[in-house]
Amino acid sequence: MTETANDNKDTRSETLDERADRNWSDLMQELRVSQTGVQLLAAFLVTLPFQARFAQLDTFQQRWYLGLLALAFLTVGVTLSPVAIHRHLFQGGAKPDVVRAAHVMTGLALGLIALLLAGIAFLVVDVVVSREVAAVGGGMTLLIGLVLLVGIPRMVAQNADQST
Template sequence: MNRDELTYNRDGEGTGERLDRHWNELLQELRLVQTGTQILFAFLLGIAFQNQFHTTDGFTHAVYAATLIAAALAVALLLAPVAFHRFLYRKGMRDSLVTITDRLARGGMVFLVAAICGGVLIALDVVLPRPAAIAVVAAVLLWFATFWLALPAYIRSRSDIRA
């Protein structure tokens, strides 16, 4: 019997079982964001090769560069758990694997939001006056913060159940 399996929580779930469950939940969440992030990154790569892009101003080029970098960093962080798992596979380090990959996923999501907002700003800057485009992107960022941070924090604070 593994030493991880000797500790049980109030639901009768052993530490090893809990870590496996957390790992599987994290993998499911990553599957959702990895594909979309990679598609966004590929789309952003193509923008620089459009003829019209070269006629845009410095602001658009700066937003594009920051957005492309944010997307690349998001891809790296959201794919990192795969590499991390390969290095730690069967090393008895599930606790580290789950903890660190959770942090990698959180970081990847931060960069994903930045890339999404940057992409929206690039697109809206073409069809709206720049101040309006920036205001809309600020609202989009607030929308993400509300549903990704504020609402879960509110629900968690109201709950007596701790994972």
């Protein structure tokens, strides 16, 4: 393909296919980092019922745990979905579509990771201290996660848009 993908934001001279390949590579690097972290969190959650103290959780904590386990598995699935999309459409000439879908799924995964971390923080603080302190700790963890994973990236994007 000889069409170029230049626009106001990018001064690279590359074809649409070259840009899609570069964007795909960038997304895969990002997903490698997040997939490892999410898979470790899920593994941690899976092992909890086998700990002696797990039986001491009250009904609320057990249900919260099961919700977190489901959220962890959902997050693993979402972080793996770009690979599944790529596998399904491999060599089908749809790389720009694959990149767009992977971009959406990666953004969703980041939001789920923030929610998962906040939920885990809530559960741990609830078990160790109290439900009231856990609500504050979980809320603060969610707020910090959203600032770091959503707010700051949007600010950087806005600044980049304004500087072009």
